[in-house]
Amino acid sequence: MKILLTGANGYIGMRLLPVLLNSGYEVICCVRDKSRLSIPDEIKERVHIIEIDFLKPINISILPKGIDAAYYLIHSMSSSTQDFDKKEELSAQNFNKYLEHTEIKQVIYLSGIVNENILSKHLRSRKHVEEILYQGNYNLTVLRSGIIVGSGSSSFEIIRDLCEKLPIMITPKWVNTPTQPIAIRDVLSFMVGVLGNKDCYNKSWDIGGPDILTYKKMLKSYSKVRGLKLFIITLPLMTPKLSSYWLYFVTSTSYKLALNLVDSMKIPVIAKDAKLQSLLGIYPSTYQKAVELALIKIEQNQVVSSWKDSMISGRFKQSIQKYITVPKRGCYKDYKKLHVLNVKTSLDKIWAIGGETGWYYGNWLWKIRGYFDKLFGGVGLRRGRTHPYEISSGDVIDFWRVLVADKNNKRLLLFAEMRIPGEAWLEFDIDTNNTLHQTATFRPKGIWGRIYWHLLTPFHYFIFRGMIRKIGL
Numbered sequence: 163m164k165i166l167l168t169g170a171n172g173y174i175g176m177r178l179l180p181v182l183l184n185s186g187y188e189v190i191c192c193v194r195d196k197s198r199l200s201i202p203d204e205i206k207e208r209v210h211i212i213e214i215d216f217l218k219p220i221n222i223s224i225l226p227k228g229i230d231a232a233y234y235l236i237h238s239m240s241s242s243t244q245d246f247d248k249k250e251e252l253s254a255q256n257f258n259k260y261l262e263h264t265e266i267k268q269v270i271y272l273s274g275i276v277n278e279n280i281l282s283k284h285l286r287s288r289k290h291v292e293e294i295l296y297q298g299n300y301n302l303t304v305l306r307s308g309i310i311v312g313s314g315s316s317s318f319e320i321i322r323d324l325c326e327k328l329p330i331m332i333t334p335k336w337v338n339t340p341t342q343p344i345a346i347r348d349v350l351s352f353m354v355g356v357l358g359n360k361d362c363y364n365k366s367w368d369i370g371g372p373d374i375l376t377y378k379k380m381l382k383s384y385s386k387v388r389g390l391k392l393f394i395i396t397l398p399l400m401t402p403k404l405s406s407y408w409l410y411f412v413t414s415t416s417y418k419l420a421l422n423l424v425d426s427m428k429i430p431v432i433a434k435d436a437k438l439q440s441l442l443g444i445y446p447s448t449y450q451k452a453v454e455l456a457l458i459k460i461e462q463n464q465v466v467s468s469w470k471d472s473m474i475s476g477r478f479k480q481s482i483q484k485y486i487t488v489p490k491r492g493c494y495k496d497y498k499k500l501h502v503l504n505v506k507t508s509l510d511k512i513w514a515i516g517g518e519t520g521w522y523y524g525n526w527l528w529k530i531r532g533y534f535d536k537l538f539g540g541v542g543l544r545r546g547r548t549h550p551y552e553i554s555s556g557d558v559i560d561f562w563r564v565l566v567a568d569k570n571n572k573r574l575l576l577f578a579e580m581r582i583p584g585e586a587w588l589e590f591d592i593d594t595n596n597t598l599h600q601t602a603t604f605r606p607k608g609i610w611g612r613i614y615w616h617l618l619t620p621f622h623y624f625i626f627r628g629m630i631r632k633i634g635l
Contacts, residue, residue, distance in 0.1 A: 200554030312346025523628025
C-alpha cells in the first residue's frame, strides 16, 4: 500500500513515519522544504520525498497518481494569531484538488475533540477543515484527539517547563478546565489501526486516554512523578492576554502559540465515547504512565521529534535555502581561526553547542541576551535543543536555526532567530589543515542595525575569542 504523509516533518509526522515503514507500507513524504526533513539517512533511503506547499497554486504533476491512502497532518495554529484559520481552510481545499487526480481510497485526518457548543477559534478551524475534507473524493476517517502527551509535544513541554521552573504557581482559572489527555504512542496506534479499515470509513472518532483531568491535576500529577513539590494559586481575574504572556515568558512556547493555546484551554476537551477503542482493541495508557514514558525518552536522549524544531517556533516564513548562502557584501564579520589539537574532539564540541552544554564562554552573557530577546517578543534561549549531540538541518539550537549540519565535511552553519535589526549567521568549519574557522556574519538593516553591531562589538571580541579557544582545546 502506498501512503502519502503530509506534514512529514512535523511532530506527529516524524513519529508516524517509522511506524508506517516498519509496518511494510511504501511512504511518500510530502513537505514544503526537503532540506528540513531531518530524518536519518537510512530512513530517507526508504521513502520518496516531494515538495508541496498547499497554500500556493496547485501543480498537479508533482503528486503521484497511484496513492492508496493519505494522512492529513497540516496545521497552522502556531504561525499566526489572526488568519491561521484561513490558511487551514485554503490548505484543505487545495489538498482536495490535488487528490482529485489520484486513485486514493482513504484519508486520515488528526483533529481535536470538538464536542462543546462553544469552541475556540483553533477548534472551530479544526472542525471546519474536517467539513472540507468530507467533500473530497475519498473515504475520510477523522481522529479527534485530546491533548497529546509525549516527549517533545508542545503540551507536555509546557507542563514540564512550568513544573520544573515554578514550585509556586499563580495561575489563571483555565487550569480548572477538564481535559482528556492521550499518550503519543496511543495516538499512533489509532492512526495505524484505522488505515485501510472499512469500518472506519467516513466516520469521525474521539480518542482520549482513560483519565479526565483538569490542567491543575495534570500539573500536580507531573510533579508527583518527578518528585517535585508544587503549590498552585488560582487567580480568576487573570485575562487571556496576561495568561498568554505568563506562558510565553515561563515556557519555551512562542507568543502566537501561547495565545492560541490559552484560547483553547478554556474549552473542555472530553471524548464523547470510546467506541473506536473497542473496535480496534486499543486501550490507552493512563496520564501518569504517559508522563513516565515521556520522561524516560528524554532521559535516554531518544526524543524523535519536538514541536520546537518546527519552522513556526521561530521567525522563518519560507524555505531555509534562502539563507544557506552567507552574504559577503554589506556585512559586518567577526572572523577567528585556530589550529585544533584534536579534530574529532573539537567537532564533537561544535555538535554539542547550546542547550545544556551552553556556548563555552560567557554563558551568563548569552542568557542575558536570551532574556532581552524574550522581552522583545523573540524566542529566547528556552527552546534549547532536541538532542544533546546530534544535529540536523532545520533543528533549533537556542535562538539559532541550523541551516547546514555536515559533520563529514566538518561544517555547521546557524542562522539567528532572535529579534535583531538585521540578519545574522554563525559558522564553524574545520579545514584539511586542522584549522578551525569561526565566522559571525551580520547584515544590518538600516542605521539601527549598524548601531546594534557597534554596540556589541566589545562583547563579541571576548565571547567569540573565548568560544573558539574552548572548542579548540
